[in-house]
Amino acid sequence: MRQHHPLSILLNVAGLARSTFYYQQKVLLAGDRYAALKQRIRAIYESHRGRYGYRRITAVIRQAGTPVNHKLVRRLMLQLGLKSLVRAKKYRSWRGMVGCVAPNLLNRQFKAERLNQKWVTDVTEFNVKGQKLY
Template identity: 70%
Template sequence: MTAAIRSLGESVNHKTVQRLMIEMGLKSLVRPKKYRSYKGQTGRVAPDLLQRQFTAERMHQKWVTDVTEFNVAGEKLFLSPVMDLHNGEIVAFETARRPVFKLVKN
């Protein structure tokens, strides 16, 4: 808020802005920092068993999974659905607060 007021050419102290915001019942929205992935060593890459063939002739022939991150009530939640490639049906899913191996193993 202080930066926005100063950008309009007004000289204002940040403590004055803070006091006025408290008096008016205004709260700032602090955005969480964007996740930056680990830049160190990575694990081994799994072999491409499907060879880019993402269709199946019958049910339960090919299942795939992935991990997706959601923000729920200000907290991270990780979802790992298991999808049947025959009809796109979600046959199972697992959730966790951290991206752990259990998400894709169970």
């Protein structure tokens, strides 16, 4: 369209400033300034089979002598679609004496003289995928 119409008219119709047009043109020609860092992040991520998150990857890059911010590594990992594998938490049901313990009224005397005289129950809790199942 620039061959047929002057740039100022096209920008006026689009509602853009001339500086915006030239800025975007410069950005497109400049390329990716973090391309080398992205390759390094991907290489570290793959060499550790996806088990390293942004904190550990940042530490590895810093140990190699390149100063880098953890927020930049995190942002680049999000752009690359890299997420570390998170280990499943081990099931631990015992948390000590939490809450009040009910008194032992039956004292292991489970025999009843008539129906519906003694009732007992038990509840088991499982943590499955972060949710409680009973």
